[in-house]
Amino acid sequence: MSVLEDAPGDGGPRAGAHLDDPIDAKIVQEMSLDARATLSQVSQVVGLSVSAVQTRLRRLEARGVITGYRAILDPEAVGKSLSAFIEITPLDPSQPDNAPELLEHLAEIEACHSIAGDASYILFVRVATPRDLEALIRDIRLAASVRTRTTVVLQTFYENRPISLPG
Amino acid sequence: MSVLEDAPGDGGPRAGAHLDDPIDAKIVQEMSLDARATLSQVSQVVGLSVSAVQTRLRRLEARGVITGYRAILDPEAVGKSLSAFIEITPLDPSQPDNAPELLEHLAEIEACHSIAGDASYILFVRVATPRDLEALIRDIRLAASVRTRTTVVLQTFYENRPISLPG
DNA sequence: TATGAAACTTGGATCGG
DNA sequence: CCGATCCAAGTTTCATA
Numbered sequence: 001m002s003v004l005e006d007a008p009g010d011g012g013p014r015a016g017a018h019l020d021d022p023i024d025a026k027i028v029q030e031m032s033l034d035a036r037a038t039l040s041q042v043s044q045v046v047g048l049s050v051s052a053v054q055t056r057l058r059r060l061e062a063r064g065v066i067t068g069y070r071a072i073l074d075p076e077a078v079g080k081s082l083s084a085f086i087e088i089t090p091l092d093p094s095q096p097d098n099a100p101e102l103l104e105h106l107a108e109i110e111a112c113h114s115i116a117g118d119a120s121y122i123l124f125v126r127v128a129t130p131r132d133l134e135a136l137i138r139d140i141r142l143a144a145s146v147r148t149r150t151t152v153v154l155q156t157f158y159e160n161r162p163i164s165l166p167g
Numbered sequence: 168m169s170v171l172e173d174a175p176g177d178g179g180p181r182a183g184a185h186l187d188d189p190i191d192a193k194i195v196q197e198m199s200l201d202a203r204a205t206l207s208q209v210s211q212v213v214g215l216s217v218s219a220v221q222t223r224l225r226r227l228e229a230r231g232v233i234t235g236y237r238a239i240l241d242p243e244a245v246g247k248s249l250s251a252f253i254e255i256t257p258l259d260p261s262q263p264d265n266a267p268e269l270l271e272h273l274a275e276i277e278a279c280h281s282i283a284g285d286a287s288y289i290l291f292v293r294v295a296t297p298r299d300l301e302a303l304i305r306d307i308r309l310a311a312s313v314r315t316r317t318t319v320v321l322q323t324f325y326e327n328r329p330i331s332l333p334g
Numbered sequence: 335t336a337t338g339a340a341a342c343t344t345g346g347a348t349c350g351g
Numbered sequence: 352c353c354g355a356t357c358c359a360a361g362t363t364t365c366a367t368a
Contacts, residue, residue: 019244028240035202035236038355052342054356065244069202070237073195073330077186077232080330085252085282085289100324107331112324115252122252122318126330151289157267157279163240163247163293164274207350217351336368343362350355 019065023048025165027056028065032162035069072160080126082133083153087119088146099144106143108136119149186232190215192332194223195232199329202236239327247293249300250320254286255313266311273310275303286316 019025026046030037043053060066075081090097099121100112111124123140127133137148186192193213197204210220227233242248257264266288267279278291290307294300304315 019246028238028245031238032240033237035238040355048341049343050356051344051358055341063244064241066238067241068239070200070239070327070329071195071198071202071233072235072237073199074231074234075330077230078192078195078330078332079185083280104325107328110328110330111326113250113320113326114322114324116319116321121324124326152283153280154283155281157281157288158271159278159280159291160237161274161277162237163242163245163277165245205350221351338367339365341362341364344360346358346360348355348357351353 019060019165024056024060024065027053028060029162029165031057031066031069032165075126075156079128082129083124083126083156084133085151085153086123086125086137086140087115087149087151088121088123088140088144089119089149091145091147095145099146102144103140106136106139108132120146186332191223191227191232194220195227196329196332198224198233198236199332242293242323246295249296250291250293250323251300252318252320253290253292253304253307254282254316254318255288255290255307255311256286256316258312258314262312266313269311270307273303273306275299287313 019028023046027042030042030045039050039053039057042057043050046053048056057066075083088099090099097120100114103109103112103123108125108127109123110126113122114120115122125133125136127136133150133152137150140146141148186195190213194209197209197212206217206220206224209224210217213220215223224233242250255266257266264287267281270276270279270290275292275294276290277293280289281287282289292300292303294303300317300319304317307313308315
């Protein structure tokens with residue numbers, strides 16, 4: 001048996017909702033860097049058997065720590081070379097504000113956050129052409145009854161960098 | 168010969184940088200929705216053999232259409248519950264401006280875009296606590312000699328939505 | 335000391351590349 | 352055809368009583 005790795009059967013992950021187990025953290029980090037890594041690859045990295053890794057991975061998915069797996073695409077290659085931030089503010093503050101739901105059907109919207117600051121929300125959007133952006137802004141205004149302030153992205157140096165985990 | 172299926176080895180995707188082949192688009196979409204989908208799953212969706220899908224997938228990776236695969240994590244669960252946008256502007260416009268490289272080592276920075284508007288760049292960052300955000304802002308100022316304007320995210324309704332593909 | 339829960343390992347069947 | 356995944360025992364450890 002290996003003496004370099006810790007003994008089998010030792011302290012597993014805590015029952016809490018958070019990710020405080022170092023082995024789970026390693027698994028998450030590995031899958032975060034390469035979501036198509038095989039279980040045996042991960043098992044070698046973390047020093048556990050394939051089945052143990054599989055069980056932990058299933059649990060991480062079930063607990064909602066890992067919410068999905070995505071291929072990262074080159075926006076140019078898939079015809080979405082223009083991206084922008086759109087800040088939005090409801091025209092009528094007295095109305096119930098459910099802009100996020102009202103906008104959810106617009107597939108060009110990649111993210112929607114509510115923010116502290118002048119605007120209520122900020123969206124990150126991707127389109128093919130300036131004309132598509134114009135159309136999207138119009139759709140957003142109509143769908144959610146909001147004022148918009150758009151900041152066009154000129155160049156993306158990096159994005160989608162993996163979340164850095166402690167330890 | 169069949170005209171519904173294309174014969175192996177026949178005209179695949181064009182050699183150009185763009186993604187104009189409908190089957191490649193389907194493959195990309197599928198991997199974008201679930202990066203851990205097996206080749207046989209994808210092959211059933213697109214109606215090709217497993218090896219045909221494998222070849223196309225390798226080519227999509229080699230052409231840089233697919234740049235990687237990531238697990239999507241719950242920020243809360245991995246201890247990064249506070250996120251923010253930080254706009255930055257160089258203090259001295261006469262100096263050479265390489266802020267993106269100067270900031271690349273800060274792992275809390277998930278994305279860096281140059282933008283049209285008042286500021287030069289916008290960053291998206293994730294940290295655990297307000298104190299960590301304070302420290303990060305200080306680090307950014309020192310590392311890149313910039314003025315910063317920070318907008319804290321109060322709530323994230325959705326993010327990392329898959330890129331919607333035409334057709 | 336005895337018992338039970340939780341986690342790891344092993345080995346074999348099945349499926350995928 | 353090889354490797355990865357899945358599933359069903361058997362084993363160790365730790366925390367109870």
